[in-house]
Amino acid sequence: MTESDRELALESYNTIVLRSFSKKPGAKVGLAILVLIALMAVIGPWLTPYSPVTINPPDSMQPPSIKHPMGTDRFGRDVLSRVMIGARASLLVGFLAVAIGTTLGTAIGLFSAVSGGRVDGIVMRVMDLWFAFPTLLLALSIVAVLGPSLTNAVYAVGISTVPSYARLVRGCTLSVLQSTYVLAARATGASSLRIALRHVLPNVMAPIIVLSTFAIASCILTAAGLSFLGLGAQPPQPEWGADLSAGRNYLRQAWWISTLPGFAIMLVTVSINLVGDGLRDALDPRLKID
Amino acid sequence: MVRHLVRRLILFVPLLLAIAVLVFLIMQLLPGDPIEMMIGAHGVVLLSPEQIQNLREELGLADPVHVQLIRWVTGAIRGDLGRSLFTLQPVTEMIGGVLPYTLQLVTAAMLFAVAFGVTLGASAALHHNSWIDSLCMLVSTAGISAPDFWLGILLIFVFAVRLHWLPAIGEGDVTHLVLPTIALGTNAMALVSRVTRSSFLEVLREEYVTVAKAKGLRPRTVMFRHVLRNALIPIVTVLSIQVGRLMAGSVVIEMVFARRGVGSLLITAILNKDYLVVQGLILFIAASVLAINLVVDLLYTMIDPRIRYA
Numbered sequence: 001m002t003e004s005d006r007e008l009a010l011e012s013y014n015t016i017v018l019r020s021f022s023k024k025p026g027a028k029v030g031l032a033i034l035v036l037i038a039l040m041a042v043i044g045p046w047l048t049p050y051s052p053v054t055i056n057p058p059d060s061m062q063p064p065s066i067k068h069p070m071g072t073d074r075f076g077r078d079v080l081s082r083v084m085i086g087a088r089a090s091l092l093v094g095f096l097a098v099a100i101g102t103t104l105g106t107a108i109g110l111f112s113a114v115s116g117g118r119v120d121g122i123v124m125r126v127m128d129l130w131f132a133f134p135t136l137l138l139a140l141s142i143v144a145v146l147g148p149s150l151t152n153a154v155y156a157v158g159i160s161t162v163p164s165y166a167r168l169v170r171g172c173t174l175s176v177l178q179s180t181y182v183l184a185a186r187a188t189g190a191s192s193l194r195i196a197l198r199h200v201l202p203n204v205m206a207p208i209i210v211l212s213t214f215a216i217a218s219c220i221l222t223a224a225g226l227s228f229l230g231l232g233a234q235p236p237q238p239e240w241g242a243d244l245s246a247g248r249n250y251l252r253q254a255w256w257i258s259t260l261p262g263f264a265i266m267l268v269t270v271s272i273n274l275v276g277d278g279l280r281d282a283l284d285p286r287l288k289i290d
Numbered sequence: 291m292v293r294h295l296v297r298r299l300i301l302f303v304p305l306l307l308a309i310a311v312l313v314f315l316i317m318q319l320l321p322g323d324p325i326e327m328m329i330g331a332h333g334v335v336l337l338s339p340e341q342i343q344n345l346r347e348e349l350g351l352a353d354p355v356h357v358q359l360i361r362w363v364t365g366a367i368r369g370d371l372g373r374s375l376f377t378l379q380p381v382t383e384m385i386g387g388v389l390p391y392t393l394q395l396v397t398a399a400m401l402f403a404v405a406f407g408v409t410l411g412a413s414a415a416l417h418h419n420s421w422i423d424s425l426c427m428l429v430s431t432a433g434i435s436a437p438d439f440w441l442g443i444l445l446i447f448v449f450a451v452r453l454h455w456l457p458a459i460g461e462g463d464v465t466h467l468v469l470p471t472i473a474l475g476t477n478a479m480a481l482v483s484r485v486t487r488s489s490f491l492e493v494l495r496e497e498y499v500t501v502a503k504a505k506g507l508r509p510r511t512v513m514f515r516h517v518l519r520n521a522l523i524p525i526v527t528v529l530s531i532q533v534g535r536l537m538a539g540s541v542v543i544e545m546v547f548a549r550r551g552v553g554s555l556l557i558t559a560i561l562n563k564d565y566l567v568v569q570g571l572i573l574f575i576a577a578s579v580l581a582i583n584l585v586v587d588l589l590y591t592m593i594d595p596r597i598r599y600a
Contacts, residue, residue, distance in 0.1 A: 129305070132579055134538030137556075141572055144560045145319050221437050225542050228439050229557055244440060248546070251447050259447065262440030269435035 020282035027278020030271040037268055041087040048081035052238045061254045071256040073247060079256060082238040083264050089239040090220050090268065093154050097219040098212050100158030105165020106208065110200065112166065113173035114192050124170065131163035136222055143231045150223075150239065153232035157219045168211055172204040206283040213276035217269045224265055240265045295591070298584060309576045310363050317569045318355060325351060362569075371570035376562055381570040384555060391461050392551035395543065396536045398467055399475035403532065407479040408525065411486025418491060426483065433480025438539050442473035442546035459548035466549075474543045478532045485528045489521040496520075526593060530586035534579050 021027055040047070050056075050068075056076030064071045070079035112123040130138075135157075142156035176182060176199065185195050224241030226232035233239035235246070240261040247257025325346050329337065337345070346352045350361060362372065371381035414426035449469060450458035457466050493499065494517060502512045541553030548554075552571065559567035 129309075132534065132583055133576060134534040134579065136538035136541060137572070137575055140541070140556065140560065141313075141316070141568075144568055145316055217435065224437055225439060228542065229545060230561065241437075241439075244437075244443065248443060251443065251451050255447055255451075258443050259440075262437060262443065265440060266432070266436050269437075270431060273431055273435055 017282045021278050024278040024281065026274040027282075030274030030278070033267065033271040034275060037087055037271070038091065040084055041091050044084045044088060048078075048084050050078035050081045052077060052081040052085045053236045061250070063254070064256055070260050071254065073243070073257045074250060074254070079243075079260055082243055083240070083261055086238040086240045086243060086261060087264070087268075089150060089233055089237065090224065090265070093150065093157065093223040094216040094220040096154045097158035097223065098161065098215045100155065101161030101165055101215060101219075102208065102212060104159075105162040106169045106204070108162065109166040109169025110173055113170040113177065114195075120170075124167070127163040127166045127170075131167065133160075135160045135218070136225055139222055139226060140229075140231065143226060148231040148234060150227070150233040150237065153223050153226045156226070157222045160222070161215050161219065164211060164215070165208065168207055169204055172207060173200050176200045176203050210276060210280045210283060213272060213279055217272040217276070220265065220272075221269060295584075295587060298587070302580065302584065305580065306573075306577055307363065310366055310573050311359065313569055313572050313576070314359050314362055317565050320563070320565050325349075366570075366573060371573070372566040374559075374567045375564050376567075381567050384567065385552065385571065385574055388550045388552055388555050391549055392537075392540055392544070392553065394461070394467065395470055395474060395540050395549065395551065396533075398471040399478065399536050399539075400529070400533070402471050402475035403478035403482050403536075404529065406475075407482025408486050410479070411483035412490055414483070414487045415490035415494065423487075426487070430480040430483045430487075433476045433483075436476065438473055438477055439542045439546050441476055442470065442543055445469045445473055446547070461549045466547075470543050470547045470549060473546065474536060474539050477539065478536060481528060481532065482525060485525055486521065489524045490517065493517050493521045523590075523593060526586070526590060530583060530590075533582050533586070537575065537579070 054077065056072070059068075059072050059076040060074050062068055062072040062076075068078050068080065070083060072078055073082070108123065108127070112120045112127075115123075138160040139153070139156035142159060143152050146152040146155065177195075182195055182199055185199060190198075223232055224239070224244070227239045227241030228245045230242075230245065233242045235242065243261040244258050244265075247254065247259075247261075250257055325342060329342075343352070350358060353361075365372065369382055371385075373380055374384060377384070410426050410429065414423045417423055446458045446469065449456045456469055458469070460466055499512065499516055502516050503509075507515075537552075540551060541556060543549070544551040544553040545557055552575070556568065556571045556575075558564075559571065
């Protein structure tokens with residue numbers, strides 16, 4: 001293919017994907033919500049009406065009002081401000097954990113598929129074991145060893161996503177390695193590394209993107225769960241899961257402390273899932289151009 | 291396939307041993323001296339350095355790591371996982387004491403997920419592209435996205451705090467099981483409903499369904515004898531993954547509803563740095579997950595005859 005042919009082909013691929021994605025209303029809604037939340041996370045610190053960490057005892061346990069749209073918690077902190085800043089923690093955790101999982105998992109998957117034979121067998125055995133262990137429990141064990149903190153929660157959650165990527169990438173790589181252009185590349189003396197990076201990776205991108213989207217949602221949920229248990233974000237850091245836990249004992253008097261941060265988690269997760277569904281259909285393998 | 295399963299059965303024990311070694315070694319990375327943690331746990335006790343050293347030797351903590359490892363692993367094989375640093379109770383006893391409650395919860399959640407999930411998914415499939423389909427899909431997306439601990443709190447708030455219909459915490463009779471089951475099982479139910487829907491849609495398009503209908507079979511017969519049986523296969527696959535997730539979820543749900551169970555035992559042990567309990571629990575959970583996966587794979591071959599000869 002000439003350079004201009006390739007440009008044309010790439011252009012129409014992206015256009016096809018975009019068009020398919022924009023046909024789904026759910027995906028567009030999800031994306032819109034996500035963009036808003038991401039914006040809020042980025043410029044949040046300048047937008048919050050009150051400080052999320054300053055204690056203000058006289059104002060504690062106020063129900064939602066015009067002054068405090070989401071009420072205040074038991075230390076008098078504005079819940080809305082905490083929810084807005086908490087978005088940063090949750091989104092960061094989601095992205096970083098998935099970044100860890102993607103890089104490690106892809107590397108392992110590529111290595112395993114390209115190595116083949118017994119190495120492949122052993123690596124996949126280990127991956128199966130890793131995969132079989134429930135995510136939250138794996139993350140729990142890692143945090144138990146490393147100590148409770150949001151950073152350690154990121155590592156723990158990220159590590160638990162590795163086997164999914166490894167298995168996916170390995171499967172894709174194996175099928176790509178069968179194709180003729182790879183055979184041709186080998187015949188002309190391309191090294192394994194070059195084949196991996198130049199031929200395999202572009203074709204594995206689409207499933208990885210879809211997996212990553214859903215993985216971000218599940219990582220956010222797992223990290224919130226860890227924080228809820230006291231093993232993730234530590235006080236006074238605003239984090240949705242941790243705030244949920246803090247308000248648990250005050251359900252009778254102040255239901256808004258627990259319920260509203262949880263609602264935020266659900267909103268983000270639903271949006272991500274909607275976008276993921278849209279992406280998965282838009283990146284249908286039938287569109288793949290080798 | 292049978293050969294594959296037999297191989298997995300044979301590998302089960304060595305695998306478990308490998309996990310036990312791994313868990314033990316990881317726990318060794320934990321900072322802190324167990325003796326000091328024990329002393330701290332039982333209040334300030336002034337022990338002379340010699341007494342501390344004696345205690346250390348008595349408990350076998352003065353021995354080199356590999357000796358301790360072998361001792362723990364061989365103990366584990368015999369069913370002795372050591373004693374908690376806090377309560378001095380044998381770990382196996384602690385697990386055995388709370389296991390029934392966890393089993394109760396997980397089983398109930400699984401049944402809930404299957405019953406409601408399949409019904410929801412099947413209804414969606416049978417009324418494809420109607421408002422019922424959209425509604426079911428909405429419910430399932432919400433179910434997948436809602437954090438289970440939040441759901442639990444919400445349920446407690448609505449049904450226990452405001453309506454006083456159901457108890458909020460503890461375990462005891464069936465009423466105590468209702469809210470935790472819904473909180474734990476909703477996630478799984480949503481997933482099952484999605485898989486059921488796509489599976490049903492696929493099966494309903496198959497030729498043998500058209501033939502069955504053309505033969506004049508009653509709709510009910512077509513459904514149960516042909517559609518359901520074949521649609522069940524991917525559902526069982528999903529369920530096998532869900533078991534592990536339900537066990538993990540029970541950790542959080544037990545905390546929310548203040549139920550006794552394996553999950554809350556684990557959390558308490560982690561927060562107390564009771565590392566022997568944590569060790570034993572992780573090993574136990576890993577063993578259970580492996581065993582359940584094996585059993586489900588066996589069941590799988592029984593349901594789908596095509597796999598047997600693959």
